[in-house]
Amino acid sequence: MIHLNYQIAVSDEQAKALPTEAEMLNWIDAAMLDDRRDGETEIALRVVEPEEIQMLNRDYRGKDKVTNVLSFPFEMPPGLVDLGEELPYLGDLVICAAQVAQEAIDQQKSLKAHWAHMVIHGCLHLQGYDHIDDDEANEMETLEVDILAELGFLSPYEN
Numbered sequence: 001m002i003h004l005n006y007q008i009a010v011s012d013e014q015a016k017a018l019p020t021e022a023e024m025l026n027w028i029d030a031a032m033l034d035d036r037r038d039g040e041t042e043i044a045l046r047v048v049e050p051e052e053i054q055m056l057n058r059d060y061r062g063k064d065k066v067t068n069v070l071s072f073p074f075e076m077p078p079g080l081v082d083l084g085e086e087l088p089y090l091g092d093l094v095i096c097a098a099q100v101a102q103e104a105i106d107q108q109k110s111l112k113a114h115w116a117h118m119v120i121h122g123c124l125h126l127q128g129y130d131h132i133d134d135d136e137a138n139e140m141e142t143l144e145v146d147i148l149a150e151l152g153f154l155s156p157y158e159n
Contacts, residue, residue, distance in 0.1 A: 002028055003088075005044040009052065010097045018047060018097060019115045027116045030147050031123035040088040043126070045095065045119070053096040068103060069118045070094045071125035093122040109156065113148075117156045120147050 006021045019027075024045060032041060050066045058064040060072070073091040095118055104114040124140055131137035145155045 001040050002032070003040065003042040004028065005042070007044065007046040009046060009048045011049075014097050014101075015047075017101065017111065019112065019119075023112075023115075024119060027119040027151065028123055030151055031120040031127075033127055042089045043123070044092040046092065047095050047097050050096055050098050053094055053099070056094055066096060066099050068096055068099045069122045071122045073126050073128070090123075091126040093119070093126070095119070095122065107156075113153045113156070116151060116153055117144065117148060120144055 002025055004021065004025055006024060008015050008018065010018075028043060028045075053070060054064065054066045056070055057067050060070070071091060071093055074089040095115075100114055100118055101111060103109075104111045107114070121140075121144060124143060129136070129140045129143065131140050141157060145157065148154070148156065
């Protein structure tokens with residue numbers, strides 16, 4: 001079971017165009033790999049304005065620019081690890097609504113399809129996937145395409 005803390009920190013006008021919490025949960029569930037599907041998982045998903053994601057991108061990644069999605073995997077505090085505790089918290093996703101909307105227009109994709117891609121992309125990052133080198137990128141992109149196809153969306157990497 002997935003517990004979602006869905007935080008909307010955008011204007012009321014922008015919020016009207018956001019996916020529903022049920023859609024977000026569906027996309028997150030689809031992105032959970034087999035070892036996470038059977039247990040409980042907690043995720044915080046915060047939808048923000050460009051200024052907030054730019055600040056986070058600058059402070060945590062050293063890139064002073066707006067981006068579409070940031071993933072912050074949860075790291076178990078050392079004291080809990082020592083006690084043998086296991087928490088189901090996967091981490092935080094921060095997504096910039098305005099950036100996702102603009103990219104959907106620029107890339108001629110449906111807004112819903114692009115949102116699904118960003119949520120899935122972020123969830124894969126929370127599970128340890130990355131795209132720093134070509135092999136990692138190919139593996140991650142293949143997973144994204146497969147998950148999106150299961151949900152009825154086309155590949156985000158084809159024109």
